[in-house]
Amino acid sequence: MITSRRYDIILFGATGFTGRFVAEHLASLANAPIWAIAGRDFDKLDALRRDLGRPELPIVLAEANNEDQVRALAESTRTVLTTAGPFNRHGTELLAACARAGTDYADITGDPLWSRKMIDRWDGPAQATGARLLLSAGYDSIPSELGVRVLQQEALRRWGSTLKHIHGRVRVFDIEFSGGSFASARARQDMIDADPSLAALLTNPFALTPGFNGTDQPGIGDVRYDPTLDCWVRPFMMASINTKNVHRSNVLQGLPYGAHFQYDEMQVVGPGDEGKRQAIALNAAGVAVDNIPLPGEGPSRAFCERASFSLLLYGINDAGEMLKLGVTGDRDPGYGATSRMLAETGLLLLDKPELGQAGVGLPGAVLGDALVQRLEERGGILFRFED
Numbered sequence: 001m002i003t004s005r006r007y008d009i010i011l012f013g014a015t016g017f018t019g020r021f022v023a024e025h026l027a028s029l030a031n032a033p034i035w036a037i038a039g040r041d042f043d044k045l046d047a048l049r050r051d052l053g054r055p056e057l058p059i060v061l062a063e064a065n066n067e068d069q070v071r072a073l074a075e076s077t078r079t080v081l082t083t084a085g086p087f088n089r090h091g092t093e094l095l096a097a098c099a100r101a102g103t104d105y106a107d108i109t110g111d112p113l114w115s116r117k118m119i120d121r122w123d124g125p126a127q128a129t130g131a132r133l134l135l136s137a138g139y140d141s142i143p144s145e146l147g148v149r150v151l152q153q154e155a156l157r158r159w160g161s162t163l164k165h166i167h168g169r170v171r172v173f174d175i176e177f178s179g180g181s182f183a184s185a186r187a188r189q190d191m192i193d194a195d196p197s198l199a200a201l202l203t204n205p206f207a208l209t210p211g212f213n214g215t216d217q218p219g220i221g222d223v224r225y226d227p228t229l230d231c232w233v234r235p236f237m238m239a240s241i242n243t244k245n246v247h248r249s250n251v252l253q254g255l256p257y258g259a260h261f262q263y264d265e266m267q268v269v270g271p272g273d274e275g276k277r278q279a280i281a282l283n284a285a286g287v288a289v290d291n292i293p294l295p296g297e298g299p300s301r302a303f304c305e306r307a308s309f310s311l312l313l314y315g316i317n318d319a320g321e322m323l324k325l326g327v328t329g330d331r332d333p334g335y336g337a338t339s340r341m342l343a344e345t346g347l348l349l350l351d352k353p354e355l356g357q358a359g360v361g362l363p364g365a366v367l368g369d370a371l372v373q374r375l376e377e378r379g380g381i382l383f384r385f386e387d
Contacts, residue, residue, distance in 0.1 A: 007077040008033035008350050010060055012094060013084030015044040017178040017298040018108065018138075021339030022083060027052040033350055036060050038073060039084070064090035067097070074101040081346040082107045083339075085180055086187035088114040095133060096122060102129035104349040106363070108342055110140035110241045111184060112207050113191050113198050119208060123360040130358045137345040137363045138338030139309070139329075140238055141245035143381070144168055144265060145364040146372055147313045147327040148246050150383050152257055155315065155323055162257050163315030163323065165218075168265035169229060170236050174307030175334050178298030202240055205263075208248040217243070218264040223279045226266070228314065228322070232275040233266035234283045245362055252357075252365035268312075298335060307332030312386070324386040331380060340379040348374050 011026065013019040014037035026035055036058035037045050049057040060076070062069035064084055074080060074097035084090045087109040098105040099122040109115060115135050126133050136142070152162045192198050201207040205217040220239045225232055236242075242265050250257045269279040299307075308331065314324040329337040345363050348355075348371055356366030363371055375381040 005076055005078050006034075007036050007058070007060075009035040009079045009081060009346055010038050010073060010077040011035065012038045012062070012064075012073070012080060012082040013090075015039050015041065015048050015296070016083055017180055017296055018335050018339050018342075019083040020048065021304070021335055022081060022343050023048060023052060025340050025343040027054055027057075033347070036077070038062055040064070065093050067093055070094045070097045071101070074098045074103045077103060079104040079106075079346050079350050081105075081342055083180075083342065085109065085111075086184040087111055088117075088187050088191055092118070098133060099126040099129060099131050102131050104132045104134075104346075104353075106134040106137040106342060106345045106349065108138035108140065108338055109135055110138075110238065111188050112241050112244050113188060113201055115241075115244075116201060116207055116210070119210060119360045127357070127359040132349060132356055132358050132366055133360045134345060134349070134363050134366060135360065136241065136245050137342045139333040139341070141242040142341045142345075142363055142371075142375070143309070143311050143327040143329070143333075144242040144313075145245050145249045145362055146375075147311060147325055147383065148257070148263065149249065149253075149364050149368070150372060151313050151315060151323060151325045154325070154385065155317065158323070159317055159319075159321070161317070162261075163317060164258065164260065165262040165264075166313055166315040167226070167228070168239075168242070168263065169226070169233060169312040169314070170265070170267040170310075171312055172308055172310035172328075173236075173267065174303075174309065174332050176299035176303055176307075176332070177293065178335065179293040179295040180298070181334065183295050205243050206247055208244045209251045212251050212259075214247060215260040215262060217262055220264050220266060223276070223283050224266070225276070226268075228316070229268070229312075231271045232269045232279040234269055234279040236265055236267040239265040249362050249365040252361055299332065304332045304336035307336065309333040309337065326382075326384050326386050328382050328384070329380055337380065341375065341381065344374050344379045345371065 038060040045059045062073045311327040331337040
């Protein structure tokens with residue numbers, strides 16, 4: 001356990017679209033830790049700290065792919081938070097440096113291909129140094145991962161057993177994309193173009209659980225009718241990473257949901273014939289964007305503050321009794337809510353060095369109930385059981 005370094009937290013990628021939101025959240029804290037902002041451009045970092053009203057905020061200069069610079073960065077802090085994607089281009093050296101230095105780390109990757117590479121290469125070394133390296137500490141995949149955990153804990157409390165199958169249903173998903181999101185998608189496709197065998201990982205629900213293959217999972221790639229909710233649902237763009245992380249979380253926690261647990265995640269469209277028609281049309285249309293933003297660009301602040309998300313999780317036990325949980329956020333999922341999830345994950349890593357196991361992990365599996373409480377108190381994320 002590291003107790004003394006120059007900084008408590010370094011935020012890498014602070015001048016990017018999401019990084020700026022994380023910096024604002026940290027700067028708003030009454031009792032903030034000793035933190036610094038990091039990146040490659042001093043002028044942009046200096047402008048950011050002045051915009052934050054914190055001209056004295058330390059700056060750490062580092063290129064993402066400069067091994068010496070990121071090593072020095074990792075060795076100077078107890079915790080690293082990074083928003084600097086695409087992670088398969090700009091994230092590997094930093095995560096590796098944290099693994100070697102025993103430095104806690106959290107990111108917002110939604111890329112299962114890069115995640116699997118980091119698990120395979122750095123899980124063992126991180127365990128040896130005591131580093132807790134938490135992937136996907138944003139909308140990918142905290143609401144899904146933590147929501148399933150909360151629902152399963154309640155099922156166990158009420159009925160003495162966990163649910164065999166949980167359905168995730170995205171009810172509200174207000175989203176506009178940043179340039180970084182498109183850059184990450186292009187980078188992932190470049191990985192597949194270079195090695196077509198990687199495509200199989202994208203469709204494998206257990207791609208992030210090396211050595212464990214659970215039971216067959218429900219399909220999430222086609223429009224279908226949900227008889228429990230009496231509505232039509234369609235494939236959800238984040239389901240590929242979220243479902244994988246839910247299964248990895250189950251494995252990291254020692255399979256508390258069982259070895260045959262099933263999880264699917266879809267987006268709600270609506271009931272009846274009109275719901276079916278809309279679901280088919282939306283699924284066929286895909287994601288349409290008139291003008292793709294540049295890296296560093298994204299939706300307006302007004303949009304991020306008025307947008308929201310709502311995820312319903314439900315399961316039915318063997319006796320036919322249903323349990324439902326709503327996970328909601330009061331900012332847009334991609335940036336406003338994600339930035340607070342990442343910031344509070346990092347702060348909790350700092351505050352609770354005794355929680356969880358070292359290695360390449362996930363926020364819910366490592367920080368558990370403490371993260372649920374922290375997000376409800378300071379992250380604008382609510383976990384509420386529904387009738």
